[in-house]
Amino acid sequence: MALDRRAELGEFLRSRRARLRPEELGLPEYGSRRRVPGLRREELAQLAGVSVDHYVRLEQGRTLHFSEAVLDAVARALRLDDVEREHLHRLARPWNETDHATPPLQRVRPGLQRLLDSSADVPAYVVGRDTDVLAWNHLAAALITDFGALPPRQRNLARLVFLDEGMRDLYADWPAKAADVVAYLRLDAGRHPGDPRTAALVEELSAACPEFRELWAEHRLKDKTHGRYVYQHPVVGRLDLGFETLRLPDDPDQALIAHTAEEGSPTQTALRLLSTWTRPAFLDVARPGTSGEDGALAG
Template sequence: MDAQPHPDHEPGTGLDRRAELSEFLRTRRARLKPEDVGLPDFGRHRRVPGLRREELAQLAGVSVAYYTRLEQGNGRNVSAEVLDSIARALRLTDAEHAHLTHLAKPKQHKKKPAAPTQHIRAALRQLLDSIDGVPAYIVGRRSDILAWNRMAAALFGDWSELPPQERNWARLVFLNPASRELFVEWDQKQADMVSFLRMDAGCHPDDPRLSALVGELSLKSEEFRRLWARHDVKEKSHGVKRLRHPLVGDLTLSFETFHMADDAQQSLITYHAEPGSPSAEALRLLASWGRDATHAGRTAPQA
């Protein structure tokens, strides 16, 4: 690592993009075995985990020196075509490919405030309030929970009782013991949360609030530190979550992610149960209970 500050990093303002690029490429290369890509394995004679730089460069069709510079964090002059070749050689997922591109070729934006306020449009709040029987919430940068409906409060807990700065999924997962009781696949929830933050960090490495959040979680959670060091990335999409609610018991819910067309940093997340299933009945009971015991999230704008 270079000891001198790099143009891609202003000390104290965020994450070091050059270091992020270097570690991301190293971890992706280390997870590949020669047999995975059709190369001979010399067994005990190998001194590094995964592929050697020379092998990866050969697969990507670039010189060893060129790839070495990139893995050392120097991606300033790399072309999109070369990044595509390296992504194919490393067997990157679409999310990992996008993350690599963000790190190596950051988009140039006009200078903006470091962490502009995240606003929720009034129409979106009305939409949340009108969704009946389906837990739904809006998440923004850094996994901040920006707004939610009554059913989300009944399912996950009434976030209005928390200070605004604590309405954050990463904080809840790693610093709130109650979350461990709610999510059945707890290890997967933790890994997903860190992967989402990593993706966010690639897009917004100059966000000081994100850097502070990562620093706090690294200090307070050994599990977060371990997962953060893996450099895994993932985009929010869809899937199934198994929950264990203290009032209605076990639920198996499908979740969907809808990205806002006018603000790519905000997403609407919904949860629903298969019609006629025990989970659907549990949601119905939860809705009946929550009608009197909770209220919809009407949050002040967060930074």
Template sequence: MDPRTELSEFLRTRRARLTPGDVGLPEFGRRRRVPGLRREELAQLAGVSVAYYTRLEQGNGRNVSVEVLDAISAALKLSDAEHAHLLHLAKPKQHKRRPTPQRQQVRPALLELLSAMDSVPAYIWGRRTDVLAWNRSASALFGDWAARAPQDRNWARIVFLDPEARNLFADWEAKASDVVGQLRMDAGQHAGDPVLNELIGELSVRSEEFRTMWATHNVKRKTYAGMTLAHPLVGGITLHYETFTLPGDQEQFLSTYHAEPASPSAEALRMLVSWGADAAVSRT
């Protein structure tokens, strides 16, 4: 992926989603040929010249300062994740890109931790939405990752290419959007990652829905929220998940899942966890 193109399209799509009313500007004047703020309106809000902003939106982020990017981010009403993405794309001097190792390794102590907390579904994931390690409860909940080829232990491939995922996630589109948003974050940080570029190319060819979502340039970090699964063994389960950044590798994350105490979902989850690996195998 060309970083200049990524920067240009990201800024353009963020500008297009705003109306003058969203930012406190009057909406009278000549009819708008395209939706969203005009460049001159955005430049005014950010306190930069129209020519300067135009160069930036054309992909020329060379020499731009963090202060200017902060102002543009505020004008565009970017989320924290979108702001971080903009910094990576624009490559200011204060925000250097990191090299991308080809493979992430999970520390042995973390593998022990996953095993010790086996009553709580949990897994560790990394760049490109790769699932790196998991416990038996997570396999019972989401399917037997051990039965998948290593390159297929990847949330993006599972969500868009595995038909069972559409049945498992009650709100499949929300899950798919979250996965695409995370991939966009990765692409901004590691534009030259050949494995990531290959994954995006494969998904773009094989899934029209992925192509549509990718074109929105939305970015999102996985943090915490609720979700509902339609599990083939125990039926509907409403869960809460929490995501923790792991020490030692800021691009490895631990995700855990739990149900509200004393709820039907908690009982369903308890049953599923008690079956453990047998439940995962029965789904394959």
């Protein structure tokens, strides 16, 4: 069963109304008479310059035939950032055939795997839809987990972060990492609302982990671009690593994530030690090519 895009649209808009405060926008405060957090629908419609009925139909998902101008006005009134604005347009556009289609199996080109393998001093991996880990090099496996030793279905960042106890110790700020993963998964779910595998993953994690349930209900969105995570590695200790994300021009669902350390830093020294100590153990790892049952990740 796929995610309900109309329900997603309504919940997203309500969550964004709830985070705004009337006094911040120059609206009168009604004190104890205000029974809902954030803005009322009427107030949001006023700020957006649309009729209350028009906005209510949008939030309730009664129709998905709204002009870009109306959606842009609502986005401005809600103070959405670029990622949130794009998400709103995606959820509110009319249905088409691809919305109901299950996306094809994910494949990593051999050349991309060779690029990963040649980056001996840089932990790098490829993330696909639903946070599936599609390919990796030996140092990414040494840093995060031995992906090759996992069943294909478990090579998934969301499952690992929320269901693998070791991940809670690996990330110095696990709550921040967990929030980022959920926000990225939420964004990806909006890109493929008809994929039943996304809905199954969300249902599985919601049932298994209360932290995931709470974060999913917040409707936060975050693309993976660049940033920094601190790892508490069991072998080499603290690693303060930046990361950069490169998207494939011909397959934007795939992103190559590469971690870097500052030149001359203790993290760079520790990372080189980790690479030297662990490389032989990962040289013979079978390399994935698809997300099917033939050796790579199942979605």
